[in-house]
Amino acid sequence: MTTPVKLYIYDLSNGLAQQLSVQLTGRQIEGIWHTSVVVFDKEIFYGQGISVTQPGKSHHGAPLRIVDVGETAIDEETFTEYLNAMREQYTADKYHLLDFNCNSFTNDCIGFLTGGSIPDYIKSLPTDFLSTPFGQALRPTIDSMFGGRTPPGLPTPPPDLRTATSASPDPALAASLLQAVAAQAASNGAASSSSPPGYLPTPALTSPPTPFQAAPLTAPMNVSTNPASFHSLLRTNRAVVAFFTSATCGPCRMIEPVFEDLARNNSRADGGVAFTKIDLAVGMGGAVATEYGVRVTPTFIFFKDGVKIHELKGVNGPELRTQVDLLIYDAFPPHPHTAISLPAIESVSLEPILFKQVPNLDTMFAKLTGSIDGVSSWTGPVTKAQVKQTLSKTVLPFLKASTATPSSPQQPSVPFDHWPALASNIASNLGLSELFPLVDIWRLALLNAKFAAWNTTKKGSESPIKMLLAKAIRPDNIPRNYLLTVLRMMSNAFSNQILARELILSTRSDVTSLLVTTLWHDDATVRMSAASLAFNIAAHLQKRRVDKVKARDDSTDPEEDADWEVEMISAIIEAVKLENGSEDIVHRLTACLALLLRVSPFMEQLTPLLEILQSRSILKGKLEKGGCGEAGVAKKEVRNLILEVAEKLCP
Template sequence: MSAPVKIYLYDLSNGLAGQLSLPLTGKQIDGIWHTSVVVFGKEIFYGRGICETEPGRSHHGSPLRDIDMGETSIDEQTFEEYLSQMKESYTADKYHLLEFNCNSFTNDCLGFLTGGSLPSYIKDLPSDFLSTPFGAALRPTIDAMFRGRASTGVLTPPPDIGPATTTSPNLELTSSLLMAVAADATSDGSGAPSSSRNYLPTPAPTSPPTPTQSNTLTTPVHIATNPSSFHNELRTHRAVVAFFTSATCGPCRMIEPVFEDLASNKSRANDVAFVKIDLSVGMSNAVGGEYGVRVTPTFILFLDGNKTYEMKGVNGPELRTQVDLLIYQAFPPHPHTATSLPAVEAISLNAILFSQVPNLDTALAKVTGFIDAVSSWSGSTTKEDTKQILAKNIIPYLKARGSSAPPNISFEPWKSATISLAINLSAGELFPVADMWRVALLDAAVCGWIATKLGPESPIVVLLSKAEGAPRNYTLTLLRMISNAFGNEVIARELLLSSRSSITTVLVAALLHEDPTVRTAAASLAFNMVAHLQRLRVEKVRGNAEGNDVDENEDWDVEMTSGLLEAIEREKAAEEIVHRMTASLALLIRLSPSLEQLTLLLEVLQARRILKEKLERGGCGEAGVVKQEVRKLIGEVAEKLCP
């Protein structure tokens, strides 16, 4: 007889993820999902080993909802035997909040019972979280928590976050929240429940947790115990490295550290899955039979679901070579990586910052006068409160910036005051406010705070919204402010994710502005934007995990290339502007994944001619570009990057 199979879904954050995720990460995450399988009158889940309780009676309390996953034709005894075998793989020391968790176990069970898998919004949660700068910042904290658990069986408290981020209370708050979530996820329910949760009374689990083992699985290795789980890995990853092993195989234990090292170093920077299939567990022998595996260890490599290579026995160097070849085939390096570009490679990727501090008392007097002239005021702060925030908070803080003891203030009133000022003042009257934020964005504490406030009410986004039709003074100050914002990696990434189009609209128009100071600021912002992308592209080419954060946009590459070329062609006076725009163009083209489209565009727009004209008399100044380093860069871009 068949039996119904359900998933129980819990939110380990108890609703906090839904409330805090958007302001903290810039992405709505509705819950920190924990799942369990409900079948044969039992609820089975993975935390401190594999545990069983009566349905709805675990220490997680009542589920948010149950999801019908169909029926299984597997009988209860066969499933119990499967779970018994699974305990060798799903031990307490192997749990990792992001890479090997309750949902990994549930997904494996579903493949065995029904041939199905978890919904994508549950499976993709870790990658969704890590794709945010906030998640990337917390990744080392989470890894450290579980690294200690591998040897002790106990979660390690979060380490100090470090001087660069301790100014952000939200990062510390979230680190503590994740510690609580992780402790909840890995508990077996036998201890006292957290006082912050309304747990139902729970009996001790009917199945004791698996004891901690000395061997650990601390690398991002996937486990497949049935054909459905393995086929899901093939469907969801471009490249797959499958390791067929068994518990009694001595040579397998010899080669396993090499496999885990490859998984740790290669999987995060590329869409590569490293899958371990223990032929003695569950229906793994069916996976082995499908691919003709008769001895262990056997390694089979797949590209786009097709088998490309098989290796039997212990040969670490050969395995490394074949994995590198698989990654090369799946993700071939950019053509320009083989091109000698000494002038382009010599470009410093440090952001161009505008650090001059204006007379802050004069700026305050201007804004105060503008506020007093408003007859009808609206917003979350009154006229008097706004003036007090400026005079008592913002100006003293900016004056003390860089001192050993800056004022200990809350930055939140700054945001409220900025929103009120943007509601009531015109763009022409707001330029001193934007200039204050320009100076503030040179401060690490302000950047640490604003990195978690990049939603629609972020001061940067609010001031950017006033750009359309703005006079010269506001456009100039706004460009300089955003240029400084791109000096912070986290803020830069979020601005490209959320405000790229708005920034680009202002930028491209400003590159053609009649005022050379505006063009200089625009060229600086263009450079900072593409330099940020270049850093990430280089990391991606090198196979480093940081490269995963690059957010590519083919249409933007095309728009920026067109805008830069038009601006370079028109620029006849300022060599420094030509230098910055040419450097921006070089970085934009060099490792762009849209190279085919850009090559065609560069040819149509006659990019080589435009650049070479800058070297001739009258091309930029009477004698053309004079500085030798700039001439070398222009010539190299024209000859080697333009068709």
Template structure:
């Protein structure tokens, strides 16, 4: 007789992840998900070992949502036997917030009960978090918290997270949030209801144990105890290394540390690689082995795109390392430009070009006030007088206090409302001092961070961008400078590329050909900042320091940008600095681009090499061509090494 199977979903952050994740990580994460299986009238979950309670009565309280996973034809006795068999895989000391957690257990049980798996938004949460710069920076902190003390339920206090500070505007808040989440995740909580009991108890220590010197963190190894669980890993990863072992296999214990070391290094550097351990004596491990023809242990099978590529039997650590390296190479071949020597391009600073000159703020305020007074019929969420008060009493004093030890608090929400009202009532020709105020403000990290967390259709930057079409020269110039300054913050830069790429590019491409040299300079600077942002992400991805972030990658946009940059370079006949910035932008766009199959023929058709070399000749840029040695070297390197010959 079949029985219903449900999943209880809890948010370990109690809503804080939804509120703070964008600010802390640059990605919207709606919850830190904890899950449990509800079947046969019991709620079963993994924390301090495998635990059981009445549905909805665990220390996590009421579930945030309940997911119906269908029916199981497995009877209760068989399921309990299965739990007893996998108890050694899910012990308290093996628990890790990212690598082996409650969701790993739930997903395994679902495979056994129904052949299904958890929704991707739950399963992929650790990789989503680690793909952010802040997540990658916090990885050592999380590892340290769980090293050795998980069984006690007492976590090591997080160490200094100075490395994460550069990746988050509020590392102290992130650290305290992480500690709270981790503690709640790893323990059954002293205040748990009396009906909650440990299904397969582990002895409670009388005091926190002292970690042994060789006590290392459990490697990021997936556990598969049934065919459905294993097949799900094959479906969701580009490359898979499967380790078939058994509890009585001595050689398996000899090679297992090598397997875990490889999992630690290779799976984190390449998010699409999974290392899976299948114990033939646990659960339905034998069924997984039969499905893939495994008869002896240890056996390693390598899969690419779900298909078997190689099988290796026995203990041979050098061969195992070689085969793993080969699989990773096949799954993620290195970018062809990594084999080219590009010393000049590699020496380009990836820091954003900023427009930091501060105008006379009293004069700017007087201009805006005069424009406001000239509007006969005012509309918007703030009144004329209210808008003037926000500017005069809050915004201008804040900007005047830049660099002081105790700047005044700035009312961000009223400021955004005032900007929207100003954009509704003033023409682009009258809005340029408002954009200039934002240009100066975006030099402040706090303003950039706030703007990133509140990014949307009604954010000030987007509203000001919407007024660009047909705008006069002064507004176009200041708008380009304002957006350039916004790219000094990588989280805000990401939001701009995700949400406003097309509108920014439309302004940028037109401005690159503007008759005014200052406008062209601002446009070339913005193009550089966009290309530098992508280059930083690509370099990190190549180095394996993080999974990178593909949110900024867009094939059509890169083709449009390359075309626009080349046209601008060809037409720039007077300003060497503009040629320098445009060439650097093109270099950063093309180097490590994932779209070389499209860009290479485009550069050939557009005669990129001829255009660039033309800048070095007489009349190409000024009477003598480009003069500065560093610019000439950059142009020569880009033309010869990144642009195909005709």
């Protein structure tokens, strides 16, 4: 006789994550998932301890999704005994929004009941969030909310969420959303008055629950209480470190902080590295210990691809750290270029190249309004008079204030929501030769942090940046001034990391088409601007790649694309080959090539390409007479960079 097991899935953000995640984090997050397990006509979940209620009757309301996760042959009495033992592990003070939460508990229960696990998209959500700049900035605050070790009897003050969420384009919105999710996640609501016999009741809450409390468990940690959940952990992670412990083991408490520190610094997304504690007296932890011959605590067992490769007994912190490093190195060998000394490349600043020159704004706007006046039959939802009034009364004052010196009065607060319609209306009525002042308006405005953040919220046809970019890649001849200002506008978009990521993901094809044509343009100023944009893209990717290498993270990044990198590197090498006049252009192109190659995940494809393109000889040729100017590249730092890229990164 078997019993069905279901997973109830709730969104703690009530749909706000799906609507606002790109705006706040730069990444689409479908929901902030809370899960519970439903079996034997009861819904069981973890927050302020373990709670039991009738299905769908918790304070979370009706589930967003219900997933059949299989059937169990375990009887209700056995599961009740298991849950009562689990209460010693899943206590209110151990709850952590990212590291030890309702989903940790549900995954453990489903492992016990069915041998399976919760869906990967739920398990990987914390890592997806923490991989964003916003998530990285917010991590310390979340830890302080759920992991503070406040002395007994002293209240833990709530952190300043407005300050902590300043990495978001909308800090106030981010702070309120985080606080709401935290309160929902840590709350159990009132326990069901009809909790079934055999289950320990959850204490009723006399005041709204708060997540600000001391938490003994602060590292990214799995808890395995049965063989099924442990085997699931082995299946879904390349490397696993298992800590066999018990509540009565004094040496275990001595080594536990070292283990937690290792977990905090080395845990990775699902499919990476996992750290788990197995208490021999909790649930079926003893059965896991018996399976691997563990008779004493503390014992550490190291697994690679599900196979035990090493065992360590006793309290030896240095040896534990060494064995963890060896396991991770073996499971995830570092990028081969990390073993090469690259001082010239490492000295390249990853700050974006921005075009901050401010023209005479009155003259620029007069030119634009003059072109508007010259249109005999104006079309569109905004009249010619309205367009001119908005330009003179709103846009021009904003740019003057935004580009003024720091000692000038505070910049006015300007709403931008009508700007897309304004830009679209102007672009549909003017020719490209008359349109570059509009692009220059966007170039200058993107240097304003609020304006750049606002642009992250504009998608598809609502994005003026994408609309203006698309006009620069038409097959017919594009006016020089329009190409130049579009390149500089795109470069300035990299002043905001979230906007940069959005543009790489959504306009990769258009940007590549623009660069392929402009890197070889007859005009040196256009080539310089194109080289700057190419560098900004490479620098943005380099930051993310270095972070992933340091974290030994080989998960797929949607910003990465092997075919795109092949096309970009081919175009850059050809541009270096053709560039004979400007040492600065050669410098930027070489730096771009260096950043793309340094820790590229696609070296298997790129190495033969570099050889076929004769990249080494092309780069070294720039150092010889006539290679770039009469005497070749003269600046010492540029020569060093070219030599380093040619000799150490090119075959």
